[in-house]
Amino acid sequence: MPVSIQDVADRANVSISTVSRVLNRRNIVNAKTRQRVESAIRELGYSPNVFARGLMLRRSHILSLMLPDLHGEFYSEIIRGANARARELGYQLMISSVISKDDDGSELMTALGSHGLVDGLAIMISEVDDRTRDSLEKIQIPLVVLDGDIDGVEHDSVVIDQRKGAVALLRHLVNDCQVTRVVFVGGLVTNIDTMERLSAYREVMAEAKLPVGPDHVFHLDYQYDTAYELGEARVDQWAKQRVGVFAANDEMAAGLIDAAIAAGYSLPEDLAVVGFDDTRIAAMTRPRLTTVSVPMSNMGATAIDLLVQRLDDPEREPAKVTLESSLVVRESCGVK
Amino acid sequence: MPVSIQDVADRANVSISTVSRVLNRRNIVNAKTRQRVESAIRELGYSPNVFARGLMLRRSHILSLMLPDLHGEFYSEIIRGANARARELGYQLMISSVISKDDDGSELMTALGSHGLVDGLAIMISEVDDRTRDSLEKIQIPLVVLDGDIDGVEHDSVVIDQRKGAVALLRHLVNDCQVTRVVFVGGLVTNIDTMERLSAYREVMAEAKLPVGPDHVFHLDYQYDTAYELGEARVDQWAKQRVGVFAANDEMAAGLIDAAIAAGYSLPEDLAVVGFDDTRIAAMTRPRLTTVSVPMSNMGATAIDLLVQRLDDPEREPAKVTLESSLVVRESCGVK
DNA sequence: GCCGAGATTGGCAGCGCTTTCAGGTGATTA
DNA sequence: TAATCACCTGAAAGCGCTGCCAATCTCGGC
Incomplete structure (x- = not known):
């Protein structure tokens, strides 16, 4: 004992x-x-004894980080950043992935370790539904939303200014890379990031007076394989006109590049492809990907900061921190 | 309230x-x-209330997963597997990275949320030192060691049979890929995985009666960049003899491949390169990497299983679960 | 040598929950 | 009819810790 x-x-x-x-x-x-x-x-x-102490103080020094998924570099970097910062500030990090769709919200509560276990929750939700909203509304602890917003629920947030990065990327593509037109390959229409990037796409297309037809916008699932398939189907058409392909993440960009190369085209001569996120993959494709660097681990760290700040001062106004994304030029679009 | x-x-x-x-x-x-x-x-x-309950029951239903680092796909997959299984079994997962070298062990305790917070600990240690050993010895909760062993401390373990995979990989390289000799590019000599793979290397070399000279074994740091540099320095010599390069992880293999291609060689004709881990990268290099697939997320899940099993039956004999690794043949070594 | 302020310290009441232990029902049996 | 018993339920004792309140001690000042 x-x-x-x-x-x-x-x-x-x-x-x-x-x-x-x-x-x-x-x-x-x-x-x-x-x-x-x-x-x-x-x-x-x-x-x-933590329990006895927690019983009195109503503080556990545990923060919870909930992500839509634990798969891939994007999330793992957020975790890394959050973990490091939590450690610095004397907190522990509890990780959970996704609230599954067909859940009555109790899963969220369970994930929070029933009531009272965690001092604060940082959550990233790719697709907000009412049920999650409701459960979140009930939670009586500080809440930070990553890269999104939840109506009617008070929370701090960390967002990434994707738009700025996306616009810079697209302008680069349009102005410096001699493409005749640009196609967009994104995730589902329910995905917030996708829509954000799509909107930047439309903006720059309008600006450059380039057409946006129905066969210019594709909604896939962020996976390499499906992008590869799309590439197989479309690359002949694209290469003929030297289009620029804006993929909403690096994975899909890699799939498209590989499909083009498999079809006998050479990049960036026949086709310009750009990605998004600047993951490890971006430096591994040949040609290497021009993409947008997103401060993922910084986002995790900032979320923890906000949580702890609010824990220290519950009365503070809701804060919204915006992190910049930045253009990373490599060879896949034909400049440099 | x-x-x-x-x-x-x-x-x-x-x-x-x-x-x-x-x-x-x-x-x-x-x-x-x-x-x-x-x-x-x-x-x-x-x-x-979790605290009140924990105070009585001395159970929190929280398990802790400590990894040497949170960087990269390897660890993120372990987390993913562990998280999913923990959820299934009604436990929460607490993540922390590394016990820094210059720590008196109290950090480990802190990371465990002082005494009593977590019900069990799954830990992966790349380099065991005495201090960590001592702290681990003191801990009174079920302990599972991932991919390693800690003398004098009772624990269950999950290991990956790297040797089998490595041997299969090397035999493939030696027997099917027409290489004249094989060089080994690993991590530091203090790294357990590296030594394991090196020993497999020596075994197969002996078996095949291939030489293992001082310029056949290199100890780097598992990074792309350093491998790239090594590649730049050695690739002319290697290509002349068509050697097989066995890199101890995919990252380094990718660095070597890129260095070779940058130097004007074509793979797999001039050089055969194989990696280890079968990460996302392995399918992204050109040529794609022949490598060994390691069940990372399964390792995480199994660790949780063992923890929970011991929690349910503290008297059980220490268990050691071995997970198989398997050869994945792609194009980088010249067959298929 | 005595008094009150300030500095320390101990006592004790919970925090919310689990877990004996004892008591209170009917129903069953002698 | 009284005794026995199986079933339920409530009372109360903590689990280890914090925080309020009161008790004690130490001095400086008169």
């Missing part, structure tokens, strides 16, 4: 109140007494 | 004992009473 505060008190010949005071760094304890207590703690290897 | 067991008891006109009994699925409660309690619970949206 683990050593309790009573054991320490006995050994130091004080009451448990005094031990508790020493523990909580109150300097209202006489220096000599404190030393006695401290060495008792050390000798016994005592560390306070 | 959140609703407590007392509120439920009041509403259902019973004592808290009865509510507690209903909660703990004891069927010793009269059906009618139970229903009354259950609807009170539902109406109030009650869920038990």
